[in-house]
Amino acid sequence: xxxxxxxxxxxxxxGSSVKVSCKASGGTxxxxxxxxxxxxxxxxxxxxxxxxxxxxxxxxxxxFQGRVTISADKSTTTAYMELSSxxxxxxxxxxxxxxxxxxxxxxxxxxxxxGQGTLVTVSS
Amino acid sequence: xxxxxxPPSVSGAPGQxxxxxxxxxxxxxxxxxxxxxxxxxxxxxxxxxxYGIINRPSGVPDRFSGSKSGTSVSxxxxxxxxxxxxxxxxxxxxxxxxxxxxxTGTKVTVL
Numbered sequence: 001x002x003x004x005x006x007x008x009x010x011x012x013x014x015g016s017s018v019k020v021s022c023k024a025s026g027g028t029x030x031x032x033x034x035x036x037x038x039x040x041x042x043x044x045x046x047x048x049x050x051x052x053x054x055x056x057x058x059x060x061x062x063x064f065q066g067r068v069t070i071s072a073d074k075s076t077t078t079a080y081m082e083l084s085s086x087x088x089x090x091x092x093x094x095x096x097x098x099x100x101x102x103x104x105x106x107x108x109x110x111x112x113x114x115g116q117g118t119l120v121t122v123s124s
Numbered sequence: 125x126x127x128x129x130x131p132p133s134v135s136g137a138p139g140q141x142x143x144x145x146x147x148x149x150x151x152x153x154x155x156x157x158x159x160x161x162x163x164x165x166x167x168x169x170x171x172x173x174x175y176g177i178i179n180r181p182s183g184v185p186d187r188f189s190g191s192k193s194g195t196s197v198s199x200x201x202x203x204x205x206x207x208x209x210x211x212x213x214x215x216x217x218x219x220x221x222x223x224x225x226x227x228t229g230t231k232v233t234v235l
Contacts, residue, residue: 035224037170037226044126044213044226044227044228044229045162045164045170045213045215045226045229046226047215047223047224047225047226049223050224059223061221061223061224062221062222062223095169095170097170100172100175102158102175102176103158106217107157107158107217107219108157108158108176108217109217109224110158110160110172110175110176110215111160111162111170111172111215112172112175112181114169114170114171115169116169117169
């Protein structure tokens with residue numbers, strides 16, 4: 001059973017960047033893609049992007065293109081999400097999630113294990 | 125904004141059956157992409173309830189079940205219990221957005 005432990009809460013200034021880590025243990029890190037999902041206060045879940053550990057550099061959701069960098073380091077079995085040009089509406093809990101693989105295309109995948117979440121607070 | 129629509133809230137008495145719908149379009153559910161369901165309690169990580177429309181991971185009670193009709197899928201909870209009070213989200217893939225999408229979320233209240 002894989003376990004994912006995320007880095008601690010962050011308080012950032014508007015316009016700065018934040019990098020959140022997610023260390024996986026208990027499973028085969030390189031065998032599964034990892035995604036990042038966030039939840040702003042009072043809002044629903046929002047997918048941000050994903051990474052395949054064997055590739056290293058990920059793909060972001062259209063909304064975050066140019067602002068988010070998702071990566072993975074096989075040597076430390078850790079996935080990362082870096083969000084730049086922070087705004088107040090980026091205040092949210094950020095989750096990493098391992099993807100369960102379905103029919104071969106990633107369009108059929110689900111999220112079977114989740115990190116505990118990291119609160120990122122952005123203020124001026 | 126979410127491209128998968130769910131009712132904002134549903135409620136039921138203990139022991140009753142409730143259903144949550146998740147309606148998409150031809151660019152996601154209508155294109156045959158699978159739908160998965162999550163239970164989310166405040167302050168905790170979301171938990172996978174149903175994957176591939178109808179499948180339950182080990183450890184998930186059989187009170188939870190999924191189904192599909194056209195571009196709409198549903199999650200049913202039978203024998204409602206107090207511990208089922210949570211937010212529930214559906215999730216799929218959208219061709220137009222080239223990425224995963226979540227539903228708007230449904231709050232289940234046990235009366």
